[in-house]
Amino acid sequence: xxxxxxxxxxxxxxxxxxxxxxxxxxxxxxxxxxxxxxxxxxxxxxxxxxxxxxxxxxxxxxxxxxxxxxxxxxxxxxxxxxxxxxxxxxxxxxxxxxxxxxxxxxxxxxxxxxxxxxxxxxxxxxxxxxxxxxxxxxxxxxxxxxxxxxxxxxxxxxxxxxxxxxxxxxxxxxxxxxxxxxxxxxxxxxxxxxxxxxxxxxxxxxxxxxxxxxxxxxxxxxxxxxxxxxxxxxxxxxxxxxxxxxxxxxxxxxxxxxxxxxx
DNA sequence: GACGATGTTGGCAC
DNA sequence: GGTGCCAACATCGT
Numbered sequence: 024x025x026x027x028x029x030x031x032x033x034x035x036x037x038x039x040x041x042x043x044x045x046x047x048x049x050x051x052x053x054x055x056x057x058x059x060x061x062x063x064x065x066x067x068x069x070x071x072x073x074x075x076x077x078x079x080x081x082x083x084x085x086x087x088x089x090x091x092x093x094x095x096x097x098x099x100x101x102x103x104x105x106x107x108x109x110x111x112x113x114x115x116x117x118x119x120x121x122x123x124x125x126x127x128x129x130x131x132x133x134x135x136x137x138x139x140x141x142x143x144x145x146x147x148x149x150x151x152x153x154x155x156x157x158x159x160x161x162x163x164x165x166x167x168x169x170x171x172x173x174x175x176x177x178x179x180x181x182x183x184x185x186x187x188x189x190x191x192x193x194x195x196x197x198x199x200x201x202x203x204x205x206x207x208x209x210x211x212x213x214x215x216x217x218x219x220x221x222x223x224x225x226x227x228x229x230x231x232x233x234x235x236x237x238x239x240x241x242x243x244x245x246x247x248x249x250x251x252x253x254x255x256x257x258x259x260x261x262x263x264x265x266x267x268x269x270x271x272x273x274x275x276x277x278x279x280x281x282x283x284x285x286x
Numbered sequence: 287g288a289c290g291a292t293g294t295t296g297g298c299a300c
Numbered sequence: 301g302g303t304g305c306c307a308a309c310a311t312c313g314t
Binding site for chain 1: 291292293294295296
């Protein structure tokens with residue numbers, strides 16, 4: 024589920040829990056917890072949620088008087104407020120008002136409780152919506168890797184995933200196998216604008232619900248109806264009418280228009 | 287029932 | 301610093 028627009032939507036849907044106290048935390052599945060269950064529960068008990076923020080694809084709860092609760096949704100993770108428990112409800116937070124649960128059928132996501140943000144979070148690159156144009160152009164021009172792989176690399180820029188990498192490259196007219204250091208400046212500037220456009224439109228649509236993504240209130244997004252290439256293999260390109268192609272780049276399904284996107 | 291694909295990251299070999 | 305491959309896991313479509 025979770026790329027920048029979906030995570031942003033979840034965070035916005037959680038805004039109202041700021042100020043609430045955590046009464047208890049139950050970790051049912053060790054796999055999705057980074058750390059020890061008893062220690063993590065003990066740490067959380069009695070702390071207050073100060074604010075909920077997005078950091079790339081991570082959801083960060085800043086706690087009072089100190090500490091963090093970090094959630095990464097992986098492929099199928101969900102944070103749900105006051106929702107019935109399922110066999111995939113792996114973490115249950117009892118709050119002063121309401122119950123927040125972490126549900127994740129594939130268990131690729133992670134929950135972590137810590138005093139300071141860990142390296143795996145702080146080492147990430149600038150946020151895809153925060154980076155400025157000049158910095159972005161410089162970063163791309165230094166890279167010899169293929170653009171699709173570069174956009175997926177969270178240490179380059181954080182927040183993009185498979186859907187939005189494909190959609191932004193299409194809008195910028197860049198082939199997924201194009202190499203950053205060989206792109207013209209104007210082309211990189213167009214990509215920068217495409218990233219802002221696509222992400223902001225997707226946030227306005229409350230994300231893409233490809234299979235079962237929902238926000239913390241159980242609401243689906245609608246940006247999947249506006250995808251131009253992602254999972255449109257064989258369908259006509261909205262610009263030129265030629266069929267959209269699918270290939271594998273960096274082990275990820277990659278959708279593009281061979282006519283509109285040049286190397 | 288088998289097989290392949292699915293939005294993620296991390297580790298390993300080279 | 302790259303790339304390629306595999307791993308984790310459950311579900312869904314063919």
